[in-house]
Structure formats: C-alpha cells, structure tokens
Amino acid sequence: MPKTDIEIAREAAKKPIQQIGDRLGIPAEHLLPYGHDKAKIGQGFIDGLRDREDGKLILVTAINPTPAGEGKTTTTVGLGDGLNAIGKDAMVCIREASLGPNFGMKGGAAGGGYAQIVPMEDMNLHFTGDFHAITSAHSLLSAMIDNHIYWGNEQEIDIRRIQWRRVVDMNDRALRQVVCSLGGVANGFPREGGFDITVASEVMACLCLADDLSDLERRLGDMIVAYRRDRSPVFCRDMKADGAMTVLLKDAMQPNLVQTLENNPAFVHGGPFANIAHGCNSVIATKTALKLADYVVTEAGFGADLGAEKFFDIKCRKAGLTPSCVVLVATVRAMKMNGGVAKGDLGATDVEAVRKGCANLGRHIENVKSFGVPVVVAINHFSGDAEEEVAAISAYVAEQGSEAIVSRHWAGGGKGAEALATRVAEIADAGVSNFAPLYGDDMPLFEKIETIAKRIYRADEVLADKKIRDQLRLWEDQGYGDLPVCMAKTQYSFSTDPNLRGAPIGHSVPVREVRLSAGAGFIVVVCGEIMTMPGLPRVPSAEAIRLNDAGQIEGLF
C-alpha cells in the first residue's frame, strides 16, 4: 500500500529552519524561529533587499476544479523542487490554510505525496498564529464599532447599515446571522449582525495586498465599516482602530519560511478567500521571494477563470508583478469528469470522455494567453491513468498550439517534475511574456465586469438590475472607479451554474450584489450564492481527530 501524505510528511528529514534561512542569506537576527522548523523573516532583512534584481514569477493555475482533484498545490511544490533538482535556484510561495475548515472535512493544504511542504501538521493548525492575529485585529474593530455606538455614537452610524461583520476561524453556521447587544442598557443597542470565517475578513485581504506595515495601516484605515443615514461612509479610521490593528498584525505581516520535503525554501503566507477576495498568498511574500530566488513558483485559488484572472487583474496589477510563465494543471480524471463521467466511474479508461473534457482545458489555455503570458500544461500524473488517456490530452493541447508535459512529482518529488521544470525554466528565461491586465483602470466598473464575463467566461451578457448599476456609478462618483473588480462566482464552471462543466457558451452572468472593499482595493461582484461562513458536516472530521499514544495527531489529514 502506498504511504499516506501524513506518513510521508512524518518521515521528512527536515533541516533546522536556520539552515534553510542560511541558504537564502538570512542572518539569525532577522530569522524569527517558531519552533525548529518554521520562522518569520524580519522586516529589516526585507528592507535590505530593495536593490536586488527580481527573479522570474511562475503561476500555477488549473482547469475548473472537479471532485476528482487536480493537485494544484502539489504541482506548485513539485515544480519548485523540480527546478531545484535541475540546478535552478527556486522558491515556492503558497497560502496558509484556514484552521476552521479542517475540523469539518479532512484537511491538508500543503501538497501531497512526495511534493509536500512541512511541517504539515502545524500548517493545518495554528502555524505561526497569523490567522489568529487577523481574527484579533478584526475583532478589535468589531468591538470598537459597537463601543462607539454605546458611548454616544458621535459618528452617527446608522445601526441598520453596519457593513462590518464579525469573524471567527471556525465553521460555525449558528453565527451566520445573530442579533447582538441584547440584555438591556449595559449591553448596548440591539441590532442584527453576523460572523464570517476569518479568511473572508477584509483585514486578510488588506494584509495580503499591503507592501509593508505603513501601507497596511493605510488600507485598514480606508476600510468602510458602516454608513450614516445620509449614506456617507464611516471608515475604520473614524473608529480610531487602525493603529492598534496594525500593532496586532505586526508579526503576521512577516512572511513565514518553511521547507519542502526536499529541503527547499518555501514561503507560506496569507490566505484570502478566493471568492470575496483575490485568493493568492501575500504580496510581501511573493516580492521577497523574487528577491531571494531566480524562480518563484506560486499558485492562485480555484480554476484559472477565477484564480488566474484575479491574480493578474488584482494582485499583479496592484503589486506591479509580471508573471513569466503560467502552468495550467490538468489531470486525466478531471478531464473525464469534464467530459461527463461520474466520479464513481473514473477508474475505467475512457479516451473519448477525456477528449470531450479537454474543451475546458482549451478555453483556459486561450484565456491565459490573452493576458500575454506563455502557458504550459502540466498533466499531474495519477497511478491509474492510461497511457492513451494521457496521450489524448497531449494531442489536444498540441492542437491548441501549446504543449503538455506529464509530471510525476506526486510519486517522484522534484525528480518526477524535472521535465516540467526544464520546460518552464526555458520559457521563463526566454522572456517572451508580454503581460497586461485584461482591462484598464479607467474602464467604467460595469464594463470591467462585462469584459471578464464575456472574454473569460464567454457569457453573452451580464444581468444586473438598476440598483446595482446605480451603486457602481455612485462608487465611481466617490472616487472608487479605478478599482479592479473581484469576481465571486462558482469555481466549478465558467458559468454561474456549478453543473455546467466543459466550455459553455451563450450563458448569462447575473450579478446579485456588489460590495466595496475600500481597504483591500477592489469591488466584489457577487454572482450567485457565496458562502462566507461554512458549516460543519453531519459527521465533522473533528470527531476523529485526536493525539495517539505516541503524541502524534490522528484524523486531521
């Protein structure tokens, strides 16, 4: 029987984190250890890197996710190790995992097989406390808003129009909608409220897009927490919470250094929700990695229609990043599901279904190219894949004028990803990327939405009622017109119907709601239902999580 991810992770020959830091030239005084295998990088060190040249940025993205699994993080880690295996100097940058969801479904956000980042237990629990700090900072502002109202409401907040919801890093559906401040005079003015999960906090998005602590403080101050009766916004700054929140986030702002199973350095930092936020690791981690390595491999949440688009149009645009190459992950199994095969039938070889499902892959290739970035398809190899199925994908990709490379990092680690790494390095080194965001800053907000819907999702139209269009125009009048839009829709389809796999055309994109994240710096466009507070399943994985007699964690992975 093959080893499980956790068995492989436990056998890792981890190096002391200072040794990993030494390789990057980080002196001990700037490497703040958290245990022996995790560390934060001091700002003093980061400041000293300013004049260095940047390495090349490689984005790993994927087809629309299916229950079959694509292995995007696994491929990101495998490619990083593969680049190091062929003698390149490469780093990996991924997101931190949210704690709460691990107690619902089995967790594991650190790759898989022989392409993992360690220590995986810590990464799925408290890690270095960043998300706890974000929860604290968010909670402080929450408390200060109600406290402001309690002591006289000098800012004249309309308690029916408080936008700021509370957060907790736990799947707790009972908190989605509450009435708070009950119990009489001493407890305040009763009002409706609710909780989201921490990764949905705008504080998280601010931290992940901020250049440094002073930029973070400015962004936090810019967040809109409520409106007055005259609809004028009340900012976090008006609550005088931005300074103390920045103090709470002082350490959380610093990138976390860990290592792959092959002892290559990795930054794991930040984790904004991929729906109501942009879904990539922090700008500070990516920028720091680019100063420390010749190649930086990173990933974006969900499929390329959401993840890559937001990576390009929000993160790269705002942080001034230029990706050199995109790796689009596909699997035989996921192609079969896109081709109409049910999950239970994935075991049977079905070349026809693979070919049919490739339409989804083809459109993602086309879309990524439209940003001016060269793309290579990585076929993340599973042991049950038939050779003719793999060949069918490769043939299809070749027909699209691109190339597909089979990668066996899950089973073989960096060595298994050498072919992919070699080709990715060639493309990145060739400097053929001609990146440009999809739309200009000055395009009207509604047109930005239409541009994404038509050019990326291939919809015929965007449906939005007058209220939404008026809201967008109001924000334009208030000076928010130059912000990018952050699309929130199902990740399972190009359309807003999760069951519409493959490469649908002729569909409509209904906009249900728009939200201004003035601190993060984008306008969230909600198309369909989005869940900002998950629930636990009937039998939560927490029921089986425990320490065994050897003190090891069981049931978490």
Next chain:
Amino acid sequence: MPKTDIEIAREAAKKPIQQIGDRLGIPAEHLLPYGHDKAKIGQGFIDGLRDREDGKLILVTAINPTPAGEGKTTTTVGLGDGLNAIGKDAMVCIREASLGPNFGMKGGAAGGGYAQIVPMEDMNLHFTGDFHAITSAHSLLSAMIDNHIYWGNEQEIDIRRIQWRRVVDMNDRALRQVVCSLGGVANGFPREGGFDITVASEVMACLCLADDLSDLERRLGDMIVAYRRDRSPVFCRDMKADGAMTVLLKDAMQPNLVQTLENNPAFVHGGPFANIAHGCNSVIATKTALKLADYVVTEAGFGADLGAEKFFDIKCRKAGLTPSCVVLVATVRAMKMNGGVAKGDLGATDVEAVRKGCANLGRHIENVKSFGVPVVVAINHFSGDAEEEVAAISAYVAEQGSEAIVSRHWAGGGKGAEALATRVAEIADAGVSNFAPLYGDDMPLFEKIETIAKRIYRADEVLADKKIRDQLRLWEDQGYGDLPVCMAKTQYSFSTDPNLRGAPIGHSVPVREVRLSAGAGFIVVVCGEIMTMPGLPRVPSAEAIRLNDAGQIEGLF
C-alpha cells in the same frame, strides 16, 4: 524624570532564550523557540524530570487591591531576582495576560520598574499563542454543539439549557447576550446565547489544572455543555470534541520560558480568571519550575481572601503542592486608602490613616497563618512613602507577631529585594510550613462555602435560597460533592460590598448562583455581580496604540 516601564523594558539586555534554557539544563531539541526571547518547553524534557526533588514554593499574595496599586507581580519578579542576587537558584511563575483588556485600559502584566519580565510587548499581545489556542478549542466545541443540534440532536440537548457560552479574547459587550442561528433552515434553530472573554473559558481552567495532555483530554471530556429536558448532563465527550480540542491545545499546554530584566528564568503560562476560576498560573508550569529551581516564586489573583484561598484550596489541594512561605504585599498608599484616604489625597503623609488601614493587612496575615503557612509582609516601596508611614506598618505587623520587610525592587531590581529574599529563603529553608487546606474534600458543599465565608471573610452568615441549596445537594448526589468551591466575589473587600474596606465583620455573604465546572473540577459560587465579558471604556486605550516610525509600539503600556 524616572524612566517608564516600557523604556526600561526596551533597554533590557536580553539573553538569547536558549542561553536561559541552558542554565536550566534544557537541551535545544526540547526548547521550542518563539522568536529569540520566548520558548516552550517540550513534554519529553518535562517527563524526564519526574524523579528530581522539588524546590520550595513561595506564594506572593496581597491585601485587598485598591486603586493605589499593590505591585504583586512586581514583587513576585523582584523577589525572584532578589533570591538569585543572594546566590539562590530561583524561578518565577506568573500568569499570561489576556489580550482583549489591553485595548480598553492601559496594559502591562509583566511587573514594573526594574522588576519586570521581558519581552513585555509580546506578553501583552499574542505571546506564544496560548490564549488563541484556547479560544480555538473553545470555539470548536461551540460550533460542534450547534452542529449536533442542526443534524438531528441525537443527544436530545434542551436548547434552553445550553450552559456552554462562546468566547472571544476581546472586550466586546455587544456579544454578552445574543440570539444566534437566525436566518432560516440552513442556519439552525434560533436560541439565546452569549460570549465571555477567553480567560473565563472552562478550557482555560482545565489547561491550568491539568497534569499533562491526557489529563487535559479527560478534563475537557468531563465538561458539561448542556442539559437534557430530564436535567441529565450532556458532556463535551458526548459531542466528541475532546480529542480535537486536545490537539488544538497540544502546544498551549507547554510552559513558556522567558526571562526577567536580570536574565533569570521565568515561566509565564496560563491565565484563568480570578473570579469564576482559580486565578493562578498553570500547574504544569509550577511543577516543572519546582523540578528546575530551588525556589519558585508564584502569585495568585486579587487579594489573599480570594487569591491565596483558591491557590491553597484548589490549586495546591488538587496538584499536591505544599507552599513553604507566603509573602503578603502591602504598600503605604494602599494602607492609606484602606484607612479612608481618597486617591487624590495619597500624596500627603498620614500615619494615622496608615495605622487604621492596617486592619485589612492584619486579617490577611491571620488568614494565611490559618492554612499553616508562615507569612512575611513585603512593603513594596514607592518613592513618595514617608519613613514614619513605613514604620507604622512595620510596627503594626510586629504587634501581630509577624514581620514586615521594606523592599525596593521597583527601583533597584533584585538588589533592592535582597533583604526580603534573604528572609524568605530562611523561612522556606526552615521547613516550618505545615500546610493544610481550609476544609476537607468530604465536607458538604454548602458547609465549604460557609467555612470560607466565616473563617476567611469573617461573615456572620451565608444567604442562599432553596434553589441553590437544592442544586448543591443534587450535585452531591451526582458525585460532585468532593469538589472544592471557587468563590467569585468582589476583590475590593472581605465582604461582598466593594466599598467596605478595612476589616469588616458581621456581614452576610449572599450566594446569587452556583455553577459546576466539572472539567476544571470545582463549583463556582457567585456572590454578587460578576463580569465574564468586560466592555471598553468611552476612550479605549486602543485609540492611542500604534507603531511609531521606529517600529516600536506606543500607547500599550
């Protein structure tokens, strides 16, 4: 102008934490660093200490607190440094600070002047994440209870009788009383609920009283979360949350090592509320320190009537600890306030008021002696104290057959506390302590309450209606009769009236409510109002907290 606490702390010549660990014989693999100046002690190392002899345990407690301040933590740290200064091998054990309250009033729970533990900024912020882990573990159980109800309520929880409140580490009065699970079928069954501050969590009390992780898991499982319609208890174990909660608390259970300004080792670990819990640092920290040092100086929350009594009757009883000496902290200023002087008039010399206030001190001396433990009074010296005022306290204490020693650790560090340290070491070495708890395990619960009220508070009677007496008898029938009681009353007076300073007699102690903490292992007896979720003041200190241009924290201290 004298330097502020934070200025002194910033100038500390801290040693790398591994050097502090080296002095205690902790090898690097068992010392888990958090930055360069904090570390957790691995369980493997602690397990290896079992056969060592214990050092001597010294409790620092105080008169009833007044707004003038007593400096209990400052004296604890000063005495620890003083013992080291006279060539003894001593350690300090104190509680961790709660994060939330720092944003209301100015913080600082790490001592003061030249008797401080560093890094004080971290200790007042996230420290090593213990309280965040406790919040997470508590929140997991909260979510699992409502999730259990949502999916069919197999345990038949009566949703009107859910005892388990949620927690957050923030002063957030708006959450004291809420209605949750609103919004329809997908969000559950609407019910009343509320939030306490994290230090009030029974999870905190369990962690602080547990011997090790398996004892912690048992205690967590024993916690009562709700009752059924037939009043039978539903335990945490019935929710199957205890295993996962223990996993979340795995690191939080390990003591935190830091250092004093004079580079002496200190454990700072755990911080249960001193009202609805017992208010001392963790048993595991105290027991580990006793294996590592000849003298361990620790403290208990509030004045000796609450803090020392619970330290003796709950912590020492349950953990099998035997204190060798008690230091009772008094100040000239606090004696004056107990003698009727208003805070604004403390500057004027007033020997008569000092003498009058000494009645409070006298009763605490008598009480501590009744536990069989020798006591010495430490007069924590303030720069404005007049010599004749100090002399008045000394004379009074001598009249009681005890001795008072002036200690100048605030201004002079360990050197300033040498006289106190010398005397404390002599007493501890003499082995004259004959410690016994105030009451036996088998005394009926109501009699336990009466014993404390009459013998410690000097009340004439305990007032409790039939409902409360019946509840206590029911718990006795259910097998909880051997638990100690945990008194929750005002810390400002021996009585339940906060304005009754000095040494009142003839008063009554009204019991408003009793609560069973079956996991922590005590019965909370609520006398008067207790606050389990503080609020923020009109101008919270958070408004002034920020990072200055040098990256230093301003406004927190």
